[in-house]
Amino acid sequence: MSKKFKLTIELVPKTSWYKNMRKVMKESDWDKLRKQIYAKYDNKCGICGAEERLNCHEIWEYDDQNHVQRLVGFIALCHLCHFVKHIGLAGVLASKGELDYKKVVEHFMKVNQCGISEFEKHKQNAFTQWAERSKHKWKIDLGEYQSLVRDNE
Helix, strand or coil: CCCCCCCCCCCCCHHHCCCCHHHHCCHHHHHHHHHHHHHHCCCCCCCCCCCCCEEEEEEEEEECCCCEEEEEEEEEEEHHHHHHHCHHHHHHHHHCCCCCHHHHHHHHHHHHCCCHHHHHHHHHHHHHHHHHHCCCCCEEECHHHHHHCCCCC
8 A cells, every 4th residue: 555655755763863974074075975976876866867956865774673773875866855855854944934845745746746645644654753763772884884984083
C-alpha cells in the first residue's frame, strides 16, 4: 500500500542535530568535496534534475537496533529537494516568513506525482520515525569518510 517515492523526507534524530561532515571538515576540504559531488551529478539535482544552485546533502543509513547512524554518501540537491529532505527546518523557516512552505510541498507532489494526502501521510510517517529515533543517543559512523575529518589541534 505504501508508495515508493523518488523524493523522500529524511529527518535526522534530534540527538544527532549538527553532527555532520561540514562541521568536522576544514572549510577548503568541504568545498572540494561538495564540488566533486556536484560534478558527479553533472551539476544537476540528483533527484529532480534541476539546474540551479545546489546543496551537498549527506545520505545516512540507520541501524535502529544498535542506534548507529552511518554516513553512506552524498547527493547534489536543488533548493526545493533539499528542503523536502529537511521538512522540519522548512516549517521553521516558513513560520518566520523566510520560506514558502507551499512551494516545498508542491515540489514533493510534482516530483513524486502524488497528491496532498500522500504527502501528508509520508510526512506523518517521517515525523513518527523521527520522534522514536530522537529518544536515543546515536553513534555516528562516518564510514569511508572518517579520514576527511580535520585533525584536532
